[in-house]
Amino acid sequence: MHYSSILPDVIKVADEASEKVLHIYQSDFKVSYKADDSPITAADTAAHDIITHGLRNISRDIPILSEEGKDIPWEERKHWRRFWLVDPIDGTKDFTQRTGEFTVNIAMIEDGEPVMGVVIAPALKEAYWGVVGEGAHRRDRTGRVHSIRVAEPKAVKRVVASKNHLNEDTRAFIDALGEHELVQAGSSLKFCRIAEGHADIYPRLGPTCEWDTGAAQAVLVAAGGKVETLDGTPLKYGKPDVLNPYFIAAGSWYRHRP
Incomplete structure (x- = not known):
């Protein structure tokens, strides 16, 4: 499949969803909580x-796995x-905190790898x-x-980290x-900041799910970067458990050191 041929249609779908999201964001919306206490x-x-x-x-023939869709068993x-x-x-x-740093994400996964991704930040008007x-x-x-590309490495590394998830393991990695x-940066924008050359590395030593990372990983890899687990292998998709292992997202300069 030539993904570049359907990319404009995917962007159009993401833009349509982003418009609706922004309309609700600017309204007096209510927050509910799922079984795992995450907001919705x-x-x-x-x-x-x-x-x-x-x-x-x-x-019509390509299945969809969405965070807000029904649970689809591994057998399928x-x-x-x-x-x-x-x-x-x-x-x-x-x-919900109205920081503006949330995103709409669509990825295509093929043979365990993100091959195409669209990430839109509706409130920031960035895509x-x-x-x-x-x-x-x-x-x-x-x-x-x-056109965007990862930056060449500099002596002082620009580390992108989450305001909500800066734990002790992450702090130790950054200090090292x-x-x-x-x-x-918030949400999947952390990958995009590296992809556009505004940051160099994003260590995620905390839980994420496949849908949190797939689209932005495709953008980063397309821009010359990489996303690897702590053993130096690429972050893979379509696993029995949708939870991701810990990973490092970075420009092409990064080499895992055990």
């Missing part, structure tokens, strides 16, 4: 509905060679997309589209890098 709003479910409908129009998922991976809103805490092997792009708030500068 009407924006999550509205974006899920728009995206799943849009993706089915693009490709293990037969998927290719599937859409969707996080209707990554960074719901950023959404990122990429096809692995074909490059990555950013659309700024004026609507202009720019030596001289560094901390760049704050």
